[in-house]
Amino acid sequence: MKSGNEQQRKREARKKRRVRNQVIAYTVMGILILALAAGIVFGVNSLLKGRRTAGQQEAQQSRQEEDQPDTPSDARQEKQDMIEEFLADEDKYIVTPEPSPEATEPTPQERLDEIVDAGIEAMPLEDKVAGLFFVTPEAITGVSAAVQAGEGTRDALAQYAVGGLVYFAQNLQSEQQLKDMLENTKQYANYPVFLGVDEEGGTVARIAGAGIGPAVDAAEDIGATGDTQNAYNAGSAIGSALADLGFNVDFAPVADLANVENSIMEGRAYGSEAGTASGFVAAMVRGLEEQNVTACLKHFPGIGSSVQDPHDGMSSSDRTEEQFRAEELAVFQAGIDAGAEMVMVGHMAAPALTGDNEPCIFSRHLVTDILREEMGYDGVIITDALSMSAISEYYGADEAAIMAVLAGCDMLLMPEDFEKAYNGVLQAVADGNISEERIDDSLRRIYRIKYADMIEQ
DSSP states (O other), X not given: OOOHHHHHHHHHHHHHHHHHHHHHHHHHHHHHHHHHHHHHHHHHHHHHHHHHHHHHHHHHHHHHHHTOTTSOHHHHHHHHHHHHHHHHOGGGGSOXXXXXXXXXXXXXXXXXXXXXXXXXXXXXXHHHHHTTEEEOHHHHHOOSSOOOOSHHHHHHHHHOOOSEEEEOGGGOSOHHHHHHHHHHHHHHOSXXXXXXXXXXXXXXXXXXXXXXXXXXXXXXXXXXXXXXXXXXXXXXXXXXXXXXXXXXXXXXXXXXXXXXXXXXXXXXXXOSOHHHHHHHHHHHHHHHXXXXXXXXEEEETOOTTOOSOTTTSOOBOOOXXXXXIXXXXXXXXXHHHTTOOEEEEOSOBOHHHHSSSSOGGGOHIIIIIIIIIISXXXXXXXXXXXXXXXXXXXXXXXXXXXXXXXXXXSBEEOOSSHHHHHXXXXXXXXXXXXXXXXXXXXXXXXXXXXXXXXXXX
């Protein structure tokens, strides 16, 4: 075994060798740097000297040519001027490559699309399909009346990442209770979630009915004032209250026309004529949207010409295509142009537009060809509640959901049996009856709204 003194001597020797090697390395590096610098200086001087020598030779040749009678004096002078100009300012003759144009900054919409596409790409198919559904909290938790969001809500959202939750009177107890429930729901959701409510004003006012939000006049009464500012004020007041509570979707305004006797939309519509109602609908849309609450126009293509309530069974309208286009569709177009980000399609049959007696939500011609293509609407299209008798008495929950998606609807509101509807759409994708790309298209429209606040305008 070596002694401690011997080990100490060896450590000191190794340390001296390292120091010596470092000194040598730094010295060599310094010499190389000096040599490189000297080479650069020599090369530059040689280049400049060569240019000056060439210029002097040109000048001497020019002077010799001046003595030759056959060379015009003006040509000699021009050449001499060129030589002197070159010697005086050599740098101007060195060609510098044009800088490449800078890449243009993406627009806010382009940045939003990138965020949306990245989010959708990372989603499993099960979450994609669930994201199309807008349901009550009871539909996923199994409780009789949800008044809080706890572990049950957290587990339910982990299993079914639904795109939206809608709340009714049974869910509303107090302002603080409601705020806590909605905030906890947002925290438990794996993805941004729509939180919606029916708050039209008048008799259809869940929040005001619970004594929490502002009481607003019915659309019919607001329309009777003749002043669209009143509709804007109503939308702004409702939107402000909803946003403060935690909601981000209002299923309003009604864009229907109460244009037949005993219309099912009496009291809820702004009037019976498109020219009047359009301004009120557009004003309320602006009032809601300016409070960052998504406005949902309803019930496309306009169910006010029916006296039959789809809650109770089949309803239909005998309006002609010309009448629909000149009146009802004009009101919806005004709401769309005002910035409505969601449109609800009703269950009424409109054979003049669809060509059959099926509910409007199942008509690809109406949903895609007319609303999406002709009217230029690129927002979210949602069905009316699929639990209504007009649907549930004639179609299975899975059948109705699949047919609505194939027609072009983006979101499915309140199916009678959520799990059956969800599994039906999921199986339809697995079977190839609905493409995953079709699901992605709807999700893009949905998430453009949900992620919009991530982009600085």
